[in-house]
Amino acid sequence: MTKENLGLPVGTTLDRFIKRKQDDFPYATGELSQLLRDIALAGKIINREITRCGLINLAGAFGATNVQGEEQQKLDVVANIRFIRALRNGGEVCAIISEEDEGIIDLENPNGKYVVAMDPLDGSSNIDVNVSIGTIFSIYRRKSAPGGPITDEDVLQKGSEQVAAGYLLYGTSSILVYTTGYGVNGFTYEPSLGEFFLSHQSLKSPEDGKIYSVNEGSYNTFEPAVKEYIEYCKSREFSGRYIGSLVADFHRNLMKGGIYFYPASAKAPNGKLRLVYECNALAFIAEQAGGAATDGHQRILDITPTKLHQRTPLFIGSKKMVEQAGHFFKQATEHHQPAAAVTSL
Numbered sequence: 001m002t003k004e005n006l007g008l009p010v011g012t013t014l015d016r017f018i019k020r021k022q023d024d025f026p027y028a029t030g031e032l033s034q035l036l037r038d039i040a041l042a043g044k045i046i047n048r049e050i051t052r053c054g055l056i057n058l059a060g061a062f063g064a065t066n067v068q069g070e071e072q073q074k075l076d077v078v079a080n081i082r083f084i085r086a087l088r089n090g091g092e093v094c095a096i097i098s099e100e101d102e103g104i105i106d107l108e109n110p111n112g113k114y115v116v117a118m119d120p121l122d123g124s125s126n127i128d129v130n131v132s133i134g135t136i137f138s139i140y141r142r143k144s145a146p147g148g149p150i151t152d153e154d155v156l157q158k159g160s161e162q163v164a165a166g167y168l169l170y171g172t173s174s175i176l177v178y179t180t181g182y183g184v185n186g187f188t189y190e191p192s193l194g195e196f197f198l199s200h201q202s203l204k205s206p207e208d209g210k211i212y213s214v215n216e217g218s219y220n221t222f223e224p225a226v227k228e229y230i231e232y233c234k235s236r237e238f239s240g241r242y243i244g245s246l247v248a249d250f251h252r253n254l255m256k257g258g259i260y261f262y263p264a265s266a267k268a269p270n271g272k273l274r275l276v277y278e279c280n281a282l283a284f285i286a287e288q289a290g291g292a293a294t295d296g297h298q299r300i301l302d303i304t305p306t307k308l309h310q311r312t313p314l315f316i317g318s319k320k321m322v323e324q325a326g327h328f329f330k331q332a333t334e335h336h337q338p339a340a341a342v343t344s345l
């Protein structure tokens, strides 16, 4: 960065970047590129609604609960509608799985090659207090025959089968970060031009870090391995940072090095976060940036979903930190090795 170009917008727009990347694949037909553009468009609209939600009666509760039993915020509902509309109009998608809808949203589009899983607005508890929130999305290829019914095979795919994934972070500045399996890139939104510009090229997460992000309010009901890992973080004087918006906590740790974890607890026996439309996307990004993501025991991307809204514990971020957390689980398992095994020695 030189004094001359301080403050000048960097040059590559999202559109141009997508086009350039598409040219890398001679067989590419442009549908995935168009789908990424559709998601960016919906992101621009949501960004606009978020920045003025207090002025246009979009703050506060909507007055209904979603399939998780969570109170929906008005912006949850608006974000859901806007993304569904953008994906429907784009014509590349045959089905959507959304945090806000119980069942599969079948777009009845036989030409749609892709299935999208999304959390239209992540961090809902932070909407009304002007704290960063986000959108999370995963893209899969349709498996069943076009024109036929959407099947479980289409919507319950492992995270390792994602063809693309990413998030939008609506914060001090808004950013779109995504991967198509060839590295991670970030684009900052320039509202006065209505354009996303490449600002974070080939993002790599530090292999290790000194930040841990967990809601310690549930500490007493975490399992011993989690308590031991938290004590380990404290013994190393790591910084505790917890925004309460997964996308915001994840993004900070991606940039600076750190670990976010949402373990199982008494109030969330399987963790809180949803595998299909929260964890899989961020796990793909984390791994593509050199980080890692597990449920404490196994790689998130290897878990085969059985239900659309299933939850999973999540440990995600810098590779060495996620491995370290895994050690505590492994030790706990070894220590509690059943007596029978001992007698065989």
Ligand SMILES: O=P(O)(O)OC[C@H]1O[C@](O)(COP(=O)(O)O)[C@@H](O)[C@@H]1O
Pocket: 070, 099, 119, 121, 122, 123, 124, 125, 215, 244, 245, 246, 247, 272
């Ligand atoms: O308040 P808690 O229990 O710490 O949970 C906060 C976590 O839940 C979430 O808000 C879940 O996401 P939604 O807001 O999309 O339901 C995450 O963004 C966040 O990390």
